[in-house]
Amino acid sequence: MTLAIFDLDNTLLGGDSDHAWNDFLVERGIVDRDHFRRENDRFHRAYDAGTLDIHEYLAFALEPLTRHSMAELDELHRRFMKERIDPIILPHGEALLEKHRAHGDLILIITATNRFVTGPIAQRLGVEHLLAVEPEMEDDRxxxxxxxxxxxxxxKIVRLEQWLKTHDVSLEGAFFYSDSQNDLPLLERVDHPVAVDPDPVLADVARQRNWQIITLRDRDERLDSL
Structure with a gap:
């Protein structure tokens, strides 16, 4: 069975779900508007530049989750899905997922965004297997x-290798689709790295190494190369 691995943000989605969630919290008045938006944008720029300190970012991003019960958070997320995620789900991304399903491939989403934000998105895309940042919980908070x-x-490689052992799956013949230079370590590990609407650094690397480059945002893009 061939493994088809997908990044989520700016790959299957026409935007970044983590950044969108933080913006959603700002718009709802749940966090301090000026400070939180400023920091959110700062971390997003660092991610785009390939210089993000993931531990500093997660301390910032996960703190608002501590202020609310799961019932409150689930209700917020339902609104978030409707208002911010449904409009940026890419039809060509869904079509590519379906192509891999038709080939009998095993589909996995792997993302640096936390599971609270991304779990419902993976479900919406019909993807059972998700590797995401795992926020700690105690007493249901x-x-x-x-x-x-x-x-x-x-x-991502560390988590993927753990998952492969648990599921008795091999990376032989695997695909990995991503937009970001931050995913170069994993792109270099698979047999079929695919740059999806790549950032400039990834685009340059993909061209140098003759990796496939595709867009999932162009209505005329054909997906018959699998």
Missing amino acids: YTGRVTGTPSFREG
Whole structure:
């Protein structure tokens, strides 16, 4: 069985779910508007530049989850899905997922965004297997801390290798679709790295190494190359 691995933000989605969630909290008045938006944008720029300190970012991003019960958070997330995620789900991304399903491939989403934000998105996309940052919980509330290795940069490889052993799956013949230079460590590990609407650094690397480059945002893009 061939493994088809997908990044989520700016790959299957026409935007960043983590950044969108933080903006959603600002718009709802749940966090301090000026400070939180400023920091959110700062971390997003660092991610785009390939210089993000993932532990500093997660301390910032997970703290608001500690202020609310799971019932309150679930209700917020339902509104978030409707207002911010449904409009940026890419039809070509869904079509590519379906192509891999038709081939009998095993689909996995791996993302540096936390599971609270991304779990319902993976469900909406019909993807059972998700590797995401795992926020720690105690007494049914988030603590603001992380369990295990964050699935970011080389951490994606660590988490994937653990998952492969647990599921008795091989990387032989695997695909990995991503938009970001931050995913170069994992792109270099698979047989079929695919740059999806790549950032400038990833685009340059993909061209130098003759990796496939595709867009999932162009209505005329064909997906018959699998």
